Each structure stands twice: as structure tokens, then as C-alpha cells.
Amino acid sequence: MTAADDRVEVQRHADRGTYDRGIIYDILDEALYCTVGFVHEGRPMVIPMIHVRVGERIVLHGSPASRMLRTLKEGAEAAVAVTLLDGLVLARSVFNHSMNYRSVVIVGKAAPIDDPAEKLEAMRVFTEKILPGRWDDARQPSNREFNGTLMLGIPIEAASAKIRSGPPSDDEEDLDLEVWAGVIPFLTEPGAPIPAPGLDPAIEYPDYLQERYPG
Amino acid sequence: MTAADDRVEVQRHADRGTYDRGIIYDILDEALYCTVGFVHEGRPMVIPMIHVRVGERIVLHGSPASRMLRTLKEGAEAAVAVTLLDGLVLARSVFNHSMNYRSVVIVGKAAPIDDPAEKLEAMRVFTEKILPGRWDDARQPSNREFNGTLMLGIPIEAASAKIRSGPPSDDEEDLDLEVWAGVIPFLTEPGAPIPAPGLDPAIEYPDYLQERYPG
Numbered sequence: 143m144t145a146a147d148d149r150v151e152v153q154r155h156a157d158r159g160t161y162d163r164g165i166i167y168d169i170l171d172e173a174l175y176c177t178v179g180f181v182h183e184g185r186p187m188v189i190p191m192i193h194v195r196v197g198e199r200i201v202l203h204g205s206p207a208s209r210m211l212r213t214l215k216e217g218a219e220a221a222v223a224v225t226l227l228d229g230l231v232l233a234r235s236v237f238n239h240s241m242n243y244r245s246v247v248i249v250g251k252a253a254p255i256d257d258p259a260e261k262l263e264a265m266r267v268f269t270e271k272i273l274p275g276r277w278d279d280a281r282q283p284s285n286r287e288f289n290g291t292l293m294l295g296i297p298i299e300a301a302s303a304k305i306r307s308g309p310p311s312d313d314e315e316d317l318d319l320e321v322w323a324g325v326i327p328f329l330t331e332p333g334a335p336i337p338a339p340g341l342d343p344a345i346e347y348p349d350y351l352q353e354r355y356p357g
Numbered sequence: 358m359t360a361a362d363d364r365v366e367v368q369r370h371a372d373r374g375t376y377d378r379g380i381i382y383d384i385l386d387e388a389l390y391c392t393v394g395f396v397h398e399g400r401p402m403v404i405p406m407i408h409v410r411v412g413e414r415i416v417l418h419g420s421p422a423s424r425m426l427r428t429l430k431e432g433a434e435a436a437v438a439v440t441l442l443d444g445l446v447l448a449r450s451v452f453n454h455s456m457n458y459r460s461v462v463i464v465g466k467a468a469p470i471d472d473p474a475e476k477l478e479a480m481r482v483f484t485e486k487i488l489p490g491r492w493d494d495a496r497q498p499s500n501r502e503f504n505g506t507l508m509l510g511i512p513i514e515a516a517s518a519k520i521r522s523g524p525p526s527d528d529e530e531d532l533d534l535e536v537w538a539g540v541i542p543f544l545t546e547p548g549a550p551i552p553a554p555g556l557d558p559a560i561e562y563p564d565y566l567q568e569r570y571p572g
Binding site: 149153154174175177178179180181182184185186187188189190192204205207208209218219220221222223225227229230232233234235236237239241243245247249265269272273276277279280281282283284287291309310312316317319320321322323324325326327328329330331332333334335336337338339340341342345346347348351355357 | 364368369389390392393394395396397399400401402403404405407419420422423424433434435436437438440442444445447448449450451452454456458460462464480484487488491492494495496497498499502506524525527531532534535536537538539540541542543544545546547548549550551552553554555556557560561562563566570572
């Protein structure tokens with residue numbers, strides 16, 4: 143279980159909240175991006191970022207010149223949200239319409255990942271999470287690229303997940319209304335891959351990509 | 358054009374930034390949810406929320422008991438991000454891998470929408486944006502439901518969009534590597550609708566939903 147401090151405690155629809163580490167990890171691992179919130183000169187700021195979970199940390203990366211990464215590196219707290227939308231929930235009443243979703247919120251302080259082996263491993267996970275097999279196929283980072291990437295890890299300690307699933311919850315007195323009710327599920331699917339202009343036509347779409355992204 | 362204050366100015370990859378109101382509106386209108394950042398007792402917090410754009414405002418809604426909505430109602434600033442993921446961008450080098458996306462960041466102060474006609478119209482847009490035709494089919498809000506919903510509008514003034522599209526950008530010296538490069542597009546598609554348990558089988562999936570969510 144993660145530690146629930148009051149900022150990540152699920153307050154609205156508390157029954158949808160969980161602090162189970164396995165559930166939180168699954169959501170973080172499925173999400174392709176997160177939104178990072180931080181305070182800059184006393185005011186809130188949010189930026190979408192790619193993330194990966196490496197063990198018990200969520201890792202962000204980018205240019206050392208990034209204002210957000212610099213702010214976090216200097217010890218500012220971060221709040222990170224990821225959301226997976228699973229469907230539209232249609233109730234008989236407008237009021238009870240909802241969405242099915244799985245979300246996670248984490249708050250914590252980032253620390254730079256400076257150890258070269260640890261940093262390289264985090265880079266590998268960034269690639270392999272989304273594109274398993276890619277790390278050994280594409281050109282791996284040069285020294286310049288490696289040194290020009292800032293990696294920050296945020297411990298997954300104060301974290302919660304919130305999940306809504308299943309059918310609509312209608313008021314008892316609405317159940318006999320002649321209105322269609324149910325769920326329209328949402329699926330995010332990869333489309334057909336588009337080769338880069340100028341790609342040598344002899345280079346085929348590789349099997350390791352075909353498996354996960356058949357298109 | 359929206360006014361770019363320094364918090365929403367696109368700094369990293371500035372060429373991907375735009376302040377064009379039409380582009381910002383299109384992204385806000387396509388996105389089904391946003392992430393709202395705010396400062397609570399000096400610390401950052403983020404929460405995923407459903408939003409709609411009503412004219413030149415982005416509108417959030419929820420229970421008047423919601424900590425976030427209460428904080429914003431009392432005059433705290435909000436930072437709102439929406440992100441649409443369009444695809445994975447595979448370069449010949451790991452370093453130049455990227456994602457195609459369209460995102461918007463807005464900062465501003467929320468004000469409650471108290472005028473009953475304006476509030477009802479915002480409720481209607483919440484429903485009709487995602488489910489056109491639904492407002493006139495489902496049971497509309499009772500007085501209790503209407504009064505039990507807090508609506509906040511944030512003016513879309515300090516706002517920017519950031520967009521990456523198209524093929525990978527490889528370093529010149531990587532172009533001859535024997536590595537597949539290109540884009541794997543991502544599509545979010547509705548699946549087959551799932552009727553609520555207990556729904557009268559005589560109630561068919563309505564035409565207005567069929568049109569947008571054929572399943």
C-alpha cells in the first residue's frame with residue numbers, strides 16, 4: 143500500500159479510491175503520458191510529459207534547460223496525474239451520466255538520477271515500455287545525448303488511484319424511464335504504421351513492432 | 358489570438374507552440390477530459406476533470422463540496438492541461454523518438470456560473486458536446502440536482518497550444534542506419550455499446566448515439 147497523505151486521499155466518491163500499489167503501478171504502466179503540476183513563483187503550472195515507472199519511482203526526462211525539470215530538480219514538489227478513459231456512462235438522467243476511468247495522482251519531490259548505470263537503465267525502460275525490442279534495434283544514446291538528458295525520479299509514496307467501472311448508477315425512480323442506458327467503451331488502438339519519407343523500402347516493419355502494433 | 362503570459366509561453370521546442378484561438382478551441386473541444394492543477398496550502402495538486410468549452414471559457418463542474426472546486430471558487434488560480442495523443446514517433450536513434458500530440462495549457466482564475474440560464478446552458482453543453490441528442494432524451498436535471506452542481510468558468514485568455522505532428526526528425530548522420538523509422542498513429546475508437554443490466558430490451562440503442570458511436 144502507498145501512504146495516503148491528505149492531498150492524495152480520494153475525497154469525492156471515496157468508494158472509487160484505492161491505495162493499492164499493484165493497481166497504481168498497472169495504471170502508471172498503461173498510461174503513455176502524465177500531467178505534471180508544480181508551483182512556480184507561487185502560481186500553479188501544469189505540463190503534459192511522458193513518464194515511465196522504474197521500480198518504486200516515476201521517472202520524467204527532458205532537456206536540462208526545461209523550466210519544469212529545473213524547478214523540480216531544485217526541490218519543488220510535483221503532483222503527477224495520469225488518466226485512462228475507459229468509456230462513457232449513459233444513465234437515464236443527465237445528472238447521473240459519468241465516465242469510466244482509471245486515474246492515479248502522486249505527490250512528491252523529485253531527485254535527479256545521476257548514477258550513469260541507473261540513468262541508462264531508466265532510458266532503456268522509457269523505450270522498452272512502449273516499444274519492446276526497440277532499444278536493441280535503434281541507435282542507442284551517444285555520450286552527448288546521454289549527458290544532455292536530465293532524468294528525475296519521484297518516489298511513489300503518497301499516491302492514490304481512483305477508478306470507476308461498470309454500468310450507470312441510476313436513481314431508483316428513474317429506472318422505468320424509456321431511455322437507453324449503458325456504457326460506450328473507448329479503446330485506444332494503433333493504426334497502420336507510416337514509414338518515414340525516404341526510408342529505404344528494403345527496411346521492413348520489424349516483427350517486434352508488428353506484434354504489439356499490427357496496425 | 359490568446360494572450361501569452363510567460364507561464365503558458367511554449368519554451369521547449371518553441372516552433373511547436375501556437376497561441377491561435379481556433380487551434381486551442383479545437384483541441385479543447387476534442388478532448389474528453391483535462392487535468393486541473395492548483396495550489397493548496399502552498400503545495401501543488403492535480404486532478405483529472407471533465408471539461409467543456411462554452412464560448413471563451415472552459416467550464417468545470419462538480420459537487421460544491423469538492424475541495425478543488427471550493428479552492429478555485431475562493432479565487433485560487435488554476436492551470437488546466439489537455440492532451441491528445443496522436444501517435445508514436447520512431448526515429449533511427451533512441452534519442453529522437455517522440456510522440457505526436459496536441460496539447461493546450463490554460464492558466465486563469467475561475468468564477469462560479471451562478472446565473473440560472475447560463476448554468477443550465479453549460480449543463481446542456483456538457484452533455485451535448487459528447488453525446489449530441491442526449492439532452493432531449495435523458496431526464497433533465499431536477500431542481501435539487503441543478504442546485505447541487507457547482508459550475509466554474511475559467512476565461513481562455515492566457516493559453517497556448519503545443520503540437521507535434523509528422524515524421525521523425527533524425528540526425529543527418531543517422532539517415533542511412535538500417536532501422537525502421539516512421540509513425541505509429543493512435544486512434545481512440547468507441548467499442549460496441551453495453552446496455553445497462555435490467556434495461557428494457559424493447560429500448561433500442563438510439564439513432565443519435567448510433568451515428569457518433571456505431572460500436
